[in-house]
Structures are given as structure tokens and as C-alpha cells.
Amino acid sequence: MNPAENIARTFGIYWPNLIAQxxxxxxxxxxxxxxxxxxxxxxxxxxxxxxEEGQLNAEKIKQQLALAQQRYEEILAKxxxxxxxxxxxxxxxxxxxxxxxxxxxxxEAERINQKAQESIQLERERxxxxxxxxxxxxxxxxxxxxxxxxxxxxxxxxxxxETARQLATA
Amino acid sequence: MRMGxxxxxxxxxxxxxxxxxxxxxxxxxxxxxxxxxxxxxxxxRSATAKMELVPSGRQNVFETIVEALYTTFEGIVGRHMIxxxxxxIATLFVFILAANWFGLVPGVGTIGFGPPAHGPLALEExxxxxxxxxxxxxxxxxxxALFFMIWWVIWTISEVGVxxxxxxxxxxxxxxxxxxxxxxxxxxxxTGIIEIISIIFRPVSLSLRLFGNIYAGETLxxxxxxxxxxxxxxxxxxxxxxxxxxxxxxxxxxxxxQAFVFxxxxxxxxxxxxxHAEGEGEGAHGH
Numbered sequence: 001m002n003p004a005e006n007i008a009r010t011f012g013i014y015w016p017n018l019i020a021q022x023x024x025x026x027x028x029x030x031x032x033x034x035x036x037x038x039x040x041x042x043x044x045x046x047x048x049x050x051x052e053e054g055q056l057n058a059e060k061i062k063q064q065l066a067l068a069q070q071r072y073e074e075i076l077a078k079x080x081x082x083x084x085x086x087x088x089x090x091x092x093x094x095x096x097x098x099x100x101x102x103x104x105x106x107x108e109a110e111r112i113n114q115k116a117q118e119s120i121q122l123e124r125e126r127x128x129x130x131x132x133x134x135x136x137x138x139x140x141x142x143x144x145x146x147x148x149x150x151x152x153x154x155x156x157x158x159x160x161x162e163t164a165r166q167l168a169t170a
Numbered sequence: 171m172r173m174g175x176x177x178x179x180x181x182x183x184x185x186x187x188x189x190x191x192x193x194x195x196x197x198x199x200x201x202x203x204x205x206x207x208x209x210x211x212x213x214x215r216s217a218t219a220k221m222e223l224v225p226s227g228r229q230n231v232f233e234t235i236v237e238a239l240y241t242t243f244e245g246i247v248g249r250h251m252i253x254x255x256x257x258x259i260a261t262l263f264v265f266i267l268a269a270n271w272f273g274l275v276p277g278v279g280t281i282g283f284g285p286p287a288h289g290p291l292a293l294e295e296x297x298x299x300x301x302x303x304x305x306x307x308x309x310x311x312x313x314x315a316l317f318f319m320i321w322w323v324i325w326t327i328s329e330v331g332v333x334x335x336x337x338x339x340x341x342x343x344x345x346x347x348x349x350x351x352x353x354x355x356x357x358x359x360x361t362g363i364i365e366i367i368s369i370i371f372r373p374v375s376l377s378l379r380l381f382g383n384i385y386a387g388e389t390l391x392x393x394x395x396x397x398x399x400x401x402x403x404x405x406x407x408x409x410x411x412x413x414x415x416x417x418x419x420x421x422x423x424x425x426x427x428q429a430f431v432f433x434x435x436x437x438x439x440x441x442x443x444x445x446h447a448e449g450e451g452e453g454a455h456g457h
Binding site: 021 | 186200217233236240256257309316
């Protein structure tokens with residue numbers, strides 16, 4: 001018996017026993033690999049793939065969200081600037097319109113005022129003419145009654161002119 | 171001789187006991203291997219029969235164990251090798267653990283055949299135990315180690331190739347060129363030969379470590395149970411249960427530890443031989 005064989009016998013190693021144990025272990029390995037570990041490992045890999053996919057999607061969504069946020073802010077800023085510009089325009093336009101309306105109103109008021117002044121002047125002149133005429137007539141009548149004579153048209157003319165002159169200076 | 175329960179155990183034999191003279195391969199340790207394998211397969215199959223993406227019940231427990239192993243060994247062998255190697259490493263771990271713990275079940279090593287003693291089913295000694303812990307048989311541990319080493323060679327060659335393997339073990343490392351390369355070549359050839367010898371002895375060290383621990387544990391439990399053998403009945407019966415009790419907890423720990431050490435060393439061996447292609451100096455040569 002060689003030394004290796006001697007050691008093997010000491011530890012109870014025999015080829016048939018060894019082969020029988022190996023065959024059993026190989027069977028266990030093959031069955032566990034096929035029916036236990038492979039499905040579980042496939043499941044892990046599937047979960048891992050889904051998680052990685054989910055993380056990628058989340059990252060993509062995050063980027064899209066950031067982009068959307070940026071776009072939203074840009075649009076908002078643009079809209080705000082546009083609104084500001086429109087407000088300015090409206091304000092300027094309304095001021096211009098108000099100014100125009102004010103000017104028109106002032107002009108209208110002046111026109112009405114002027115018209116009223118003219119009307120008053122005309123009325124005044126008409127009244128003054130009537131007053132002059134009436135006063136002249138009254139002066140002629142008074143003079144005729146005081147003097148007891150009938151005044152000639154030239155006297156009447158002169159008296160009327162004298163009365164008008166005095167009225168004008170009064 | 172009759173079959174019965176041996177209450178006061180003696181020194182257990184290094185050899186597994188065959189049941190039939192003409193079929194010496196069918197031993198009591200092989201019977202335990204068959205039982206353990208059957209239990210494992212039933213458990214694993216029941217846990218994975220109706221797999222669901224959201225696990226529950228037995229699938230949950232099984233997945234938790236497998237996931238813990240997967241994560242642990244993935245960190246050692248690397249992501250590129252885990253899919254290939256995990257089934258074998260996990261089988262080694264689960265099988266060794268189950269076999270080790272099954273060896274602690276009362277009756278393993280103490281139920282068998284021998285000369286009758288006083289009391290029902292009692293024996294003077296168990297000359298031929300019905301059950302023997304699988305890993306207390308060197309045929310089992312050596313068989314597993316050899317099977318692993320066959321796969322180790324296949325994986326190593328498929329990953330780094332024969333030239334890569336030889337270069338990794340024999341060629342000077344550290345990016346040396348010119349005259350220095352030739353000067354150091356004999357030294358690296360010598361260390362390479364030592365490395366090859368250490369690789370050849372890996373199955374021996376793997377199998378002897380596991381066998382030694384489990385066989386020693388079995389012997390320890392038997393020794394503890396026979397400490398009170400000189401005492402009167404029923405005191406010796408009680409002490410045969412009480413004395414080994416603390417050591418059962420130790421053996422529970424040894425059982426899982428040895429399973430983990432075996433699987434871990436296998437993973438480390440794979441790592442050492444399959445990651446060198448990625449860059450020199452990665453991974454130390456240690457055993």
C-alpha cells in the first residue's frame with residue numbers, strides 16, 4: 001500500500017464512497033440550481049433591472065421636470081415682461097387718450113365759453129340798443145312835454161345822439 | 171446484536187459505516203446526505219414553486235437567505251462572476267449548513283446497531299450507527315471540494331485562459347521590463363510552483379477543515395454525553411443529556427461558521443483567479 005493510499009484508508013476515503021457522495025451532491029447542486037437558485041437569481045436580476053430602470057426613469061423625469069420648470073419660468077418671465085409692456089402701453093395710451101379728452105374738453109369749454117361771451121355781448125348790445133332807443137324816445141317825450149313844443153326830427157336826432165353819448169360814458 | 175438507542179456514547183469511528191457488505195458505498199453518512207438532500211430539495215421547491223414578484227411566506231424566507239448570500243458573495247467574486255458561480259457557492263453553503271445542523275439532531279450517531287443493554291431499545295454501545303453526520307465523513311467533504319475545484323478550473327480558464335493563468339502565476343509582476351524581468355524570472359517561477367502546489371492542496375485543506383471541525387464536534391458531543399457513564403441510572407441518562415447541551419449551542423455556531431468558511435474560501439479562490447485579467451496586483455495570494 002503506497003503512502004497516499006495509506007492516508008486515504010486512515011481517513012476512510014474509498015473511491016465508491018467518494019463517488020457516491022459526489023453524485024449525490026451533484027444531483028443536489030443541479031436540482032437546486034435549476035429549481036431554486038436560478039428562479040430566485042432571475043427574480044433578483046429582474047428586480048434589479050426594474051429598479052435601475054426606475055432610477056433611470058426617475059432621473060429622466062427629474063431632468064424633464066427641471067427642463068419644464070425652466071421653460072415654465074422662461075414663459076412666465078416672458079409673459080410677465082409682455083404683460084408689463086402691455087400695461088405700459090395701456091397706461092401710455094390711456095394717458096394719451098385722457099390728455100386728448102382733457103384737451104378736447106378744455107377746447108369745448110373754451111368754445112362754449114366764447115360762444116356764451118359772444119351771446120352775452122350780442123344780448124348786451126341788443127339791450128343797450130333797446131335802452132338807447134327807449135331813452136332817446138323818453139328824452140324826446142320829456143323834452144316835448146317840458147318845452148311844450150314838437151321837436152323836429154333833427155332835434156330828436158341830436159337829443160338821441162346826446163343821450164347815447166352820455167349813456168356810453170356812464 | 172440488535173438495533174437500539176445508545177445512551178452512553180463512545181469514541182466515534184473516522185470511517186463511515188456501510189450498511190451492506192457488498193455495497194460498501196452505501197454508508198450511514200450517505201444516508202444522512204440523502205435525507206438532507208431530500209429535505210433541502212423539498213424546502214427549496216416548496217419555496218420556489220409559485221414564484222411571485224412580491225414574495226410572501228416561504229418564498230420570502232428563502233429569498234431573504236438567498237439574497238443575503240447573493241449580496242455577500244457578489245461582493246467577493248464580483249458582479250461579472252456571480253451569476254455563473256452563485257448556484258454552486260450557495261449550494262455548498264446551504265448543503266453544508268443543513269448537513270451540519272442535521273448532525274445535531276438527537277439520534278444521529280446514537281441510534282444504531284450494537285450489543286443490547288438493560289432497558290427497552292438500550293445498547294451497550296452503538297457499533298454501527300444508523301445515521302452519521304455527512305460532513306463527519308471525509309468522502310463527502312473531499313467530494314464537494316473536488317467538485318468545486320473542477321468548476322474552479324473551468325471558470326478560471328474561461329475567464330483568463332490558460333496563458334493568462336500561467337502568466338499570472340509564473341511571470342514577473344509589477345510591470346518589470348528589460349534585465350530586471352530576467353533577473354526576477356526564476357524567483358517568480360519558484361513562487362509560481364509554490365502557488366500551483368497550494369492550488370492542488372486547496373481541496374485537501376477545504377475538506378480536512380470541514381471534516382475536522384464536524385468530526386471533532388461529534389466526538390466532543392459524544393465525550394460529553396459519556397462523562398457520567400459511571401454514575402447510576404437514571405443519573406447517567408440525565409447527565410448524558412445535560413452535559414453535552416451547552417456544546418450543542420457551540421456546534422450550532424460551528425455548523426454555520428464552517429459552512430460559511432467553506433463557501434467563502436471557494437468565493438475567494440474564484441475571485442483570486444478570475445480578476446487578475448482586469449489588472450495586475452489585484453487580489454493578494456493568501457490562503
